[in-house]
Amino acid sequence: MLTISNRGQKMPASPIRKLVPYAEAARKKGITVYHLNIGQPDIATPPAIMDAVRHSKITTLEYSHSAGNESYRQKLVTYYKKNNISVSANDIIVTTGGSEAILFGFFSCLNAGDEVIIPEPFYANYNGFACAAEVKVVPITSHIENGFALPPIAAFEKVITDKTKAIIICNPNNPTGYLYNREEMEELKNICIKHGLYLFSDEAYREFCYDGEYISAMHLSGMEEHVILMDTISKRYSACGARLGAFVTKNKAVYETAMKFAQARLSPPGLAQIMGEAAVDLPDNYFDTPKKEYLRRRNLMIERLNTMPGVFCPNPGGAFYAIASLPIDDCDKFCQWLLESFSFNNQTVMLAPATGFYGTKGLGKQEVRLAYVLNVDALNAAMDCLEEALKTYPGRVETNKKTKQSSVKV
Amino acid sequence: MLTISNRGQKMPASPIRKLVPYAEAARKKGITVYHLNIGQPDIATPPAIMDAVRHSKITTLEYSHSAGNESYRQKLVTYYKKNNISVSANDIIVTTGGSEAILFGFFSCLNAGDEVIIPEPFYANYNGFACAAEVKVVPITSHIENGFALPPIAAFEKVITDKTKAIIICNPNNPTGYLYNREEMEELKNICIKHGLYLFSDEAYREFCYDGEYISAMHLSGMEEHVILMDTISKRYSACGARLGAFVTKNKAVYETAMKFAQARLSPPGLAQIMGEAAVDLPDNYFDTPKKEYLRRRNLMIERLNTMPGVFCPNPGGAFYAIASLPIDDCDKFCQWLLESFSFNNQTVMLAPATGFYGTKGLGKQEVRLAYVLNVDALNAAMDCLEEALKTYPGRVETNKKTKQSSVKV
Numbered sequence: 076m077l078t079i080s081n082r083g084q085k086m087p088a089s090p091i092r093k094l095v096p097y098a099e100a101a102r103k104k105g106i107t108v109y110h111l112n113i114g115q116p117d118i119a120t121p122p123a124i125m126d127a128v129r130h131s132k133i134t135t136l137e138y139s140h141s142a143g144n145e146s147y148r149q150k151l152v153t154y155y156k157k158n159n160i161s162v163s164a165n166d167i168i169v170t171t172g173g174s175e176a177i178l179f180g181f182f183s184c185l186n187a188g189d190e191v192i193i194p195e196p197f198y199a200n201y202n203g204f205a206c207a208a209e210v211k212v213v214p215i216t217s218h219i220e221n222g223f224a225l226p227p228i229a230a231f232e233k234v235i236t237d238k239t240k241a242i243i244i245c246n247p248n249n250p251t252g253y254l255y256n257r258e259e260m261e262e263l264k265n266i267c268i269k270h271g272l273y274l275f276s277d278e279a280y281r282e283f284c285y286d287g288e289y290i291s292a293m294h295l296s297g298m299e300e301h302v303i304l305m306d307t308i309s310k311r312y313s314a315c316g317a318r319l320g321a322f323v324t325k326n327k328a329v330y331e332t333a334m335k336f337a338q339a340r341l342s343p344p345g346l347a348q349i350m351g352e353a354a355v356d357l358p359d360n361y362f363d364t365p366k367k368e369y370l371r372r373r374n375l376m377i378e379r380l381n382t383m384p385g386v387f388c389p390n391p392g393g394a395f396y397a398i399a400s401l402p403i404d405d406c407d408k409f410c411q412w413l414l415e416s417f418s419f420n421n422q423t424v425m426l427a428p429a430t431g432f433y434g435t436k437g438l439g440k441q442e443v444r445l446a447y448v449l450n451v452d453a454l455n456a457a458m459d460c461l462e463e464a465l466k467t468y469p470g471r472v473e474t475n476k477k478t479k480q481s482s483v484k485v
Numbered sequence: 486m487l488t489i490s491n492r493g494q495k496m497p498a499s500p501i502r503k504l505v506p507y508a509e510a511a512r513k514k515g516i517t518v519y520h521l522n523i524g525q526p527d528i529a530t531p532p533a534i535m536d537a538v539r540h541s542k543i544t545t546l547e548y549s550h551s552a553g554n555e556s557y558r559q560k561l562v563t564y565y566k567k568n569n570i571s572v573s574a575n576d577i578i579v580t581t582g583g584s585e586a587i588l589f590g591f592f593s594c595l596n597a598g599d600e601v602i603i604p605e606p607f608y609a610n611y612n613g614f615a616c617a618a619e620v621k622v623v624p625i626t627s628h629i630e631n632g633f634a635l636p637p638i639a640a641f642e643k644v645i646t647d648k649t650k651a652i653i654i655c656n657p658n659n660p661t662g663y664l665y666n667r668e669e670m671e672e673l674k675n676i677c678i679k680h681g682l683y684l685f686s687d688e689a690y691r692e693f694c695y696d697g698e699y700i701s702a703m704h705l706s707g708m709e710e711h712v713i714l715m716d717t718i719s720k721r722y723s724a725c726g727a728r729l730g731a732f733v734t735k736n737k738a739v740y741e742t743a744m745k746f747a748q749a750r751l752s753p754p755g756l757a758q759i760m761g762e763a764a765v766d767l768p769d770n771y772f773d774t775p776k777k778e779y780l781r782r783r784n785l786m787i788e789r790l791n792t793m794p795g796v797f798c799p800n801p802g803g804a805f806y807a808i809a810s811l812p813i814d815d816c817d818k819f820c821q822w823l824l825e826s827f828s829f830n831n832q833t834v835m836l837a838p839a840t841g842f843y844g845t846k847g848l849g850k851q852e853v854r855l856a857y858v859l860n861v862d863a864l865n866a867a868m869d870c871l872e873e874a875l876k877t878y879p880g881r882v883e884t885n886k887k888t889k890q891s892s893v894k895v
Binding site for chain 2: 076077078079080081082083084086087088089092113115116117118119120122125128129130131133134135136137138139141171172174175178182183184185186187189200203204207209240271272273300301313314315316317318326328329332333335336338339340341342343344345346347350
């Protein structure tokens with residue numbers, strides 16, 4: 076009999092993309108939909124890196140080295156050095172997006188049935204890769220009241236078992252925007268060393284830190300063997316469609332193992348590597364403009380959100396996401412209603428229900444994730460829509476901020 | 486304690502790439518190495534498809550749809566129609582190379598511990614993906630004496646168990662070049678229907694069939710739910726580095742499941758999709774030239790091989806590979822020796838030991854895979870090297886063809 080695999084059945088559908096048909100239907104009705112639901116920035120990909128592809132002299136687009144072109148890996152060494160991360164080209168495997176780096180990490184370090192601890196809310200696709208690798212995600216809850224800071228070490232200790240093999244962090248964080256401080260990073264180091272755990276560190280948003288210092292897992296001394304950096308150019312250079320990432324570790328056994336998985340899939344995308352190589356040659360001040368732009372958007376969006384009755388949104392230190400709690404009964408219903416039944420001046424807004432970012436069932440029902448990936452005018456219009464929607468949404472639940480905040484505690 | 490996963494430990498290193506350091510050392514000594522070891526053609530990528538990327542007006546390289554751009558999938562519908570394969574855009578998921586299509590198939594249809602039957606010798610990376618998905622590969626042996634024809638149905642029946650979920654074929658075949666005929670395809674259909682098995686059909690080389698008719702698994706009527714087509718533009722348009730493939734099935738449950746894995750990794754490469762789309766607009770006679778060129782190379786190489794004393798190479802009907810049996814003790818030793826200790830006119834040849842393509846230990850020790858991916862002059866020079874090498878190789882084993890042929894029987 077033809078059957079679907081267990082992992083295929085368990086595999087979660089994307090919590091964001093399940094709303095896509097409703098957005099398409101809204102557009103067909105002539106409604107403008109502001110997409111704050113996905114981390115797809117409207118910032119231009121640097122023309123210089125697109126031009127590098129346009130001007131390439133390729134006659135046969137060959138497989139690259141399975142670890143990525145040596146020339147690109149050398150460029151990445153330079154890039155990381157600028158970020159005070161000291162690695163060699165032989166510590167780097169160029170991957171198809173950050174996604175493949177996550178998959179290589181899971182495949183190389185984790186057995187079926189092993190457990191990884193992830194502070195929740197977390198990037199929903201970690202669930203997908205865990206499902207593919209038959210690994211169990213053990214969430215520990217971070218809370219909106221303190222801006223989604225790292226849960227206390229006691230929360231980690233409580234869930235560590237013989238099966239625990241790794242902790243995953245995303246820093247600065249998707250979906251919360253939280254930026255881990257030095258003390259938190261040192262705590263993570265201590266617990267990883269004490270319990271012999273890997274630290275998988277997803278640092279896709281390193282260039283976008285607004286308040287406080289960016290600390291890479293690779294900056295932590297004395298835990299070099301524990302750290303696997305999962306990286307991508309998607310957000311850095313607004314090149315999500317390139318599908319170019321990196322798996323970086325100084326742990327030679329892990330590296331050699333990941334290389335075997337890399338060899339099986341032959342090579343990472345070739346044209347994207349030309350882009351990645353050119354990107355490292357962008358002027359050092361390249362990030363000033365997008366960073367300033369994201370900061371401006373963050374300030375606007377957070378201020379607008381916190382002036383809406385019943386809404387609370389902590390100010391995120393990095394990335395381009397925020398999680399807000401709303402005076403609503405159910406974020407999945409609300410986000411669908413926004414697309415299906417609401418419009419304001421023939422416009423509406425698409426948000427990501429926060430439930431999809433929690434591993435613990437029932438959490439996040441009054442929260443949404445907003446990605447400030449649109450320009451200030453669009454963002455203002457989106458906030459107008461949200462403000463109006465909250466006035467008329469039939470499932471509105473009256474809360475004051477204090478009550479609402481305590482209602483999301485576990 | 487930091488440990489490497491079981492699958493990571495079991496994961497085979499690439500049987501081809503393990504020789505790479507020896508090839509690099511040879512080059513450093515100033516020796517020209519003819520690469521017949523890997524399916525990287527020297528044929529130019531069609532300039533029109535490179536130009537499509539060069540002239541693209543992209544300002545922000547965004548994520549595409551997780552199934553690939555609708556416009557590209559529509560083009561693929563046209564492409565498949567030209568090959569008498571009738572599918573819709575909603576039967577297609579655009580993947581990162583054929584590799585990802587294989588992985589999606591395994592993840593969606595197979596549990597850890599499930600078994601897939603593959604006629605050996607087979608594409609070595611199936612082992613890698615099976616290892617990642619913790620699936621067991623059950624080889625059934627095809628033989629050089631009859632040109633690696635499909636093993637008899639009895640051989641399949643003998644190994645089918647409750648755990649058997651799929652058969653994988655590669656048609657035309659890598660590494661043997663064998664092209665399955667209609668009777669063989671019908672036999673595969675019957676056994677899949679009888680035992681409720683999926684047929685994973687890797688048709689990366691469909692354009693390169695020289696003798697006999699190309700029968701796609703998608704041409705077999707009455708087994709639509711069973712077939713998963715794994716495809717790639719790598720060989721078709723000599724665009725291996727693009728990393729663009731396709732997962733195609735009319736089985737909706739499988740499609741929906743694979744889409745969840747596709748969503749987790751967000752999208753396939755964006756620039757490559759522009760190439761893929763332009764490729765479908767190439768003139769219908771585009772393939773005439775590369776096909777003629779491969780045929781010329783095949784004829785030359787097969788003739789040269791079979792005139793060498795003790796060498797036997799069946800004439801492959803498609804793709805651009807052949808497996809030859811050589812009068813040698815051990816192909817792994819021989820291929821390394823060619824790079825490490827041999828040169829002729831300051832040249833040598835790199836071949837792929839066939840042992841890496843067999844699932845049954847001990848098979849293929851006197852065989853090598855040759856990819857006729859170089860132009861006729863280079864191919865002739867490579868054959869000169871091989872001919873000379875076989876005269877002086879210290880591990881030469883005297884056989885006549887009859888003896889040698891029977892020695893590879895199981």
